[in-house]
Amino acid sequence: MEPVTNGFRKMKNKKPTRGISLLSKTLRLFACCTAVCFVFTVPLFYLLTKYFYAEDIIDIIEAVEQGQGIPPLDLEQDIIAGMMLQFLLIFLVITMALFLTVRFATKKLWQPFDDTLRKAEQFNLAQSEIPIFVETNIQEFARLNHSLGQLMKKDKDTYRIQKEFTENASHELQTPLAIIRSKLDLLMLENLTESQMQLVSDLYELTMRMGYLNRNLLLLAKIENAQYTVLEEVDIETLLADSLPLYETLQNGKTLHMYDYRINRNRKLLANSVLLECLLKNLIVNALRHSKEKGEVQIWVEDNSLTVSNESTDGKPLDANTLFCRFRPGNARQKGNGLGLAIVKAICDFHHWIVEYKFEAGSHHFIVNFHTKQL
Template sequence: MGGRMNGKSLLSKTMTQFIICTVIILLLATPLFYLLTKYYYAEDMIDIIEATQQGHPLPQLDLEEDIMHGVMIQFALISGVLGIAIVFTMHFIARRLWKPFDETLKRVEKFRLESGVVLQFPDSDIKEFNRLNQAVSLLMENSMKSYRTQKEFTENASHELQTPLAVFQSKLDLLLQQPDMTEQQALVIQDLYKVSGRLSRLNKNLLLLAKIDNKQYPQSDTLDIVAVLNELLPFWESLTGEITISASFREPIFVTNGTRILFESMVNNLVVNAVRHNQPNGIIQLEVGDQRLIVSNTSDEAALDAKLIFNRFYRPSEKVKGNGLGLAIVKAICDYHGWTITYQYTNELHVFTIDFAPSRSITRSRP
């Protein structure tokens, strides 16, 4: 944790710099004060001395007028000096004094909790800025500790839950195979089986998010987005039933860098979300072009809250099935690869757009 606690306060530094600046400008203005004294305050006295020395009669004196003019000019001169000193202090000196604060702001703006790196701030000779840097560093360290604890808990809990859930499901399978089971018992076991399946999916999603947060997936894969989508289309068509999937790929080959297993998880979640929120005989559209993947679907539901839909465990209605992690996983995968995802409700369509441009995608034509 950098930063020295010794040094002057910001007010003291500012006042010192202002006084020094004022003194320097006053010294530079000394010739003006000399000319003011010579031609106004001492002008009549000089005329009397010269007339006496030369034996001439005393000239007419306008001492009162000269003093008034001199006072006004002196007031204007001093006001100008102070004005210049204030402007110079506020524009140049204050900018230099506040430079450490601006540097702290720039570094804080670049801070990301997921990076796992606590920022180091430059030393300053101003007490308040050193106190600020130490307070921000301490806040970051505590946030990092809490974040790491939360991630470790999520990952460990997900790992520990895998075995009991698998045992629970296997026991339910054995119960379902019992020959003397009544219909009511079978219904209860089927309900438990569904709950177990939901818990298993929730556990897998939490584990996936924990691995993404911990950056446990490589990003060195080369993905042909169009080829992967073409491979997955038959599987999606078998799931959608009466819902129609239409695909429009404007580029035969669309290559980007990323992790294939995460990309497949992302598009699977988007398609499953489109199926879940669709309407009977609805449509799901997949479009690839201009370094973007667009997934849109018809729906009887109104527009969703674009600020909340990517939050974990967010569900717009209790009637909606799912654990509220699908779109959160999509957002986490996009952030992991440097892609951006946006949501819009246009022409009664829910539209999700993934922009691959930040990852410097490469579009080629098939030879």
């Protein structure tokens, strides 16, 4: 098992400690802000009382002290005006307290959640260790951190098991396939009839396809498990020019042309060179394999995209909904194992590129857009 951080080793079997709920904490902060606001508005309440509620009483007391008669009173108007001003003042105090609670007090309250969210977004099964979350006495955040830690640990264990299984399965399958091919080679040296030789040849071809299938499935698993981590600047035009001679044996009378429409000749792709070469290989081999006899396969290289096109054999478009699926329907009678375009899609997803299919003027067009898509 892959090691986990010391911090998580301490907390993985420890349930979150009992603290205070988020609602209770927020209400406490709101009450404190309200009390502070009321303290600062005490002078306003004093002036409200002096000049509205107690104004007539003060006038009567001053008149009596000076030996004068009772002055005219407007007690009813003062009470109504005072109550309206009092309600307005209380509303302003509560509004200010609410604003302070939301704007300032809860910002610190939600810091553990923001920290957890940031670490969860940065977590990578293949590369990251299980993060150590900030300790908090908020019950909901503590439960969230504990649950996320447990979930990440299970995911890491599942990822490790899946990785080991795919590697072991590939290794164990290659050995018997190699033995079968070697025995078929020996069998071909025997004095066989034409029908027997055809059967042996069919079996040999089948074992070769099984070997390709095994390697492609392992490649898909490695891509999806993010085991290709090295990224470098790659000149796609140079990579294509070096690899095109390798496809001469697959052309069978078909022509293969490359056109470079780049404006910025110095622009290079940030990609995994092994995966990029695999993407180009699958697109070109797919185009050559499914192009009509004496047809033309064209490759257009632009600053932000790559297009591979081939002339259709039946003049009909392919099903874009299942085209990039593994072992897609309708592929049983075709050569290959049905994983070529699925590998192309996986490589594009790994690099956050976009692959599209279009059918125009009797030709299939596979377009890889190197603009990083939004996550």
